[in-house]
Amino acid sequence: METGNITRVSEFLLLGLSEEPELQPLIFGLFLSMYLITVLGNLLIILAVSSDPHLHTPMYFFLSNLSFVDICFTSTTIPKMLVNIQTQSKVITYECCITQMYFFSLFGLLDDFLLTVMAYDRFVAICHPLHYTVIMHLWLCGLLVLVSWIMCVLSSLLHSLLVLRLSFSAELEIPHFFCELNQMIQLACSDTFLNIMVLYFSVGLLGGGPLAGIIYSYSKIVSSISAISSAQGKYKAFSACVSHLSVVSLFYCTMLGVYLSSAVTHSSQSSAIASVMYTVVTPMLNPFIYSLRNKDIKGALKRFLCKKV
DSSP, rough: GGGGGBOOEEEEOOOSSOOOOEEEEEHHHHHHHHHHHHHHHHHHHHHHHHHHHGGGGGHHHHHHHHHHHHHHHHHHHHHHHHHHHHHHEEEHHHHHHHHHHHHHHHHHHHHHHHHHHHHHHHHHHSSGGGGGHHHHHHHHHHHHHHHHHHHHHHHHHHHHHHHHOOOOSSEEESSSOOOHHHHHHHHOOOOOOHHHHHHHIIIIIIIIHHHHHHHHHHHHHHHHHOOOOOOOHHHHHHHHEEEEEEEEHHHHHHHHHHHHHHHHHOHHHHHHHHTTTIIHHHHHHHHHHHHHTTTTHHHHHHHHHHHOO
């Protein structure tokens, strides 16, 4: 493209999930409900863990961090979408788009890292129960969370800086309800080879690495559980992992489904609809998965709510 046709873009147009006017009130009500449930559910988890001394353990420390990240994750995309529907505007400024892309990448990666840290916690608890309190002490738990934050911040910052160097045409339509890194790279007019290479490397290292850690942890957990002689002991050990395993399965299966569907259909609109699963539905379901099967969380929530009432 000629240099004269490339200008400094000031805004993008988010096409959203549907351009049908009659569907906008339905989409607004549905996403507002899911967002409020997500925020309320995860906030209750954080309040229950922080208010109950019995839950001041590594597992619930990581869980409260995961709930905080899930609130931030959905808050990065859904409020802007709701505002655009309410104002009947699709515009998002260039600066807001870059900011949204940065925080979406940051909190998405943090979800991945925290799930890996929680898998390590379950590995130590089941495979090395006698040394659990020695290994998973407060300093190590804080260090694991801090390192996760640092790596995710640096990775997201790198991608954002690389996008800032790209040139875009004057009018750009993003076939999504938020600014996604991959969409931004595809819309660029300038050379994106470096962006694509860094993206692939990042996905392989920061996506494949944590997944490999989770698989390794659970392979050791399964071996340890199978070595337990009593059925009651096996059930107790498995119950300690089932909530986390459910969240991990939901997180990775929905993400895998999004990218497989987009690869098969080659439709940006279908990809946007499918991405609702891991951007909205998964953070909304996490509090229910952890609270419905967890007596400690349910007890802490009851005590907290009764105290407030």
